[in-house]
Amino acid sequence: MxxxxxxxxxxxxxxxxxxxxxxxxxxxxxxxxxxxxxxxxxxxxxxxxxxxxxxxxxxxxxxxxxxxxxxxxxxxxxxxxxxxxxxxxxxxxxxxxxxxxxxxxxxxxxxxxVNALALGEMIYGAAKGVSDFVYIAPGTGLGGGAVSSGRIITGAGGSAMEIGHIAVHRNGRPCRCGVNGCAEQYLSGNGLLAGAAEYGLFVDNQPPTTQDIIQLARNHHEIALRIMSDAAQALGEVMAMCAALLNPALFVIGGGIGLACFDLIVPEATRRLHQSVFPNLYSALTIVPAIASSSALGSAALxxxxxxxxx
Ligand SMILES: [Zn+2]
Structure with a gap:
């Protein structure tokens, strides 16, 4: 013990x-x-x-x-x-x-x-016992963490896995980082709200909340489904890049938006992934929601x- x-x-x-x-x-x-x-x-x-x-x-x-x-x-x-x-x-x-x-x-x-949350999943959560996986966390913004051979990848300057700012649409929405079409502009709370603004989605003549958008998508609202499709495509693109670079066994999807939208976006994202990389990279790959319950738990995992x- x-x-x-x-x-x-x-x-x-x-x-x-x-x-x-x-x-x-x-x-x-x-x-x-x-x-x-x-x-x-x-x-x-x-x-x-x-x-x-x-x-x-x-x-x-x-x-x-x-x-x-x-x-x-x-x-x-x-x-x-x-x-x-x-x-x-x-x-x-x-x-x-x-x-x-x-x-x-x-x-x-x-x-x-986000790296701490990824390690929390490895030590206590959905990636327990998995030595190669990628954690993707669409929350207010979009962050990610990668574990390769059991070690978190930090990069030379501590900025590895800044997946939120991979451009997925070359002429897409302008991002706060200065690049256009970043994944975060589609796959995050801010991204969902930006989609609603771009496509003219209103609830009671007001801009919707992220919860409104998710609920409307569940009710098959056409514009809300388009916003979800954008998020799914961005997720598929990010997963394809991570799969090609790191060959993970598992993607863990966390973050408030990622967990709330998991069933709405993962099937389309998976199709996009399969269109973008060769089968060896996804044939044994699974995509699961995060389960570790608290951010402090991830910090303890450090x-x-x-x-x-x-x-
Ligand atoms: Zn950006």
Whole structure:
């Protein structure tokens, strides 16, 4: 019986979600504080430290602290490179936190939030026991994470798997990143809303919410189905690129929009995938919804991923 536990912290734009998690993914205790992202970096990392210190019970054998945040990170130096919502640019989070912790000797592992969710799926969720898979998370935006031979791929600058900004329509909708036709402009909450605006979909003379669009698609509304088809085509295109590059055994679809639209978009996306790559790349491939329940769980998985790598 493995009695070790890890502390997982997900620093989002609105809340700092923390959990004390055992090796099997059981959440033993949770603690949340508001991020208050408009305050100074010092006050934000003090709140992160408060959450960690609350969860770090002396009676529990804590193995380490996993922290996830938006944007690219350097996991080796513990630096958040560009978390726009938090106002962090090249911010040495791990070094800033350590002096504030009750136990400053604990290992701290920092990772991008979507990569942490991917590892959460590998250690506790839908990709348990799978060493090669891709996690695709259409939420407000579109993020992804890839695990190859059991290791998360981070890339030279911490920006591997920025799948949201692969151009799937050369002359498509302009994106905030400066490119036109990015996958995120079709396959995300913002993408669904952009589709509604482009095709003139209204509910009670108002722009619809993403939930409105999904419900209308379930009721076979023509424009809503077109928006879903755009999302499905973007997903198929992204999966085809990932399949050709990484030859995964599994795609895990997470994110609020990805899970809510799974049955609406995956069949068409799968057809697009099959049209785009040769059969060896998809014949043994499965596509499943994510099941790990919390972002802090994914952050805790960072600790086990790191410790397992050291064995
Ligand atoms: Zn873009």
């Amino acid at each position: 493995d009695h070790r536990v890890a502390i997982g912290i997900d620093v989002g734009g609105t809340k700092i979600a923390g959990a004390l998690v055992d090796r099997n993914g059981n959440i033993l205790r949770q603690e949340t504080q508001p991020t208050l992202a408009n305050e100074s970096p010092e006050s934000i990392h003090q709140r992160i430290a408060d959450v960690i210190n609350t969860l770090n019970e002396p009676t529990q054998p804590v193995s380490g602290i996993g922290i996830s945040c938006p944007g690219p990170v350097n996991p080796f130096t513990g630096v958040a490179l560009n978390a726009v919502n938090l106002g962090w640019k090249n911010y040495p989070l791990s070094a800033q936190l350590r002096p504030l912790l009750h136990n400053p000797s604990l290992p701290i592992v920092l990772q991008n939030d 600790v086990w991923h790191e410790l397992d790598a050291q064995l």
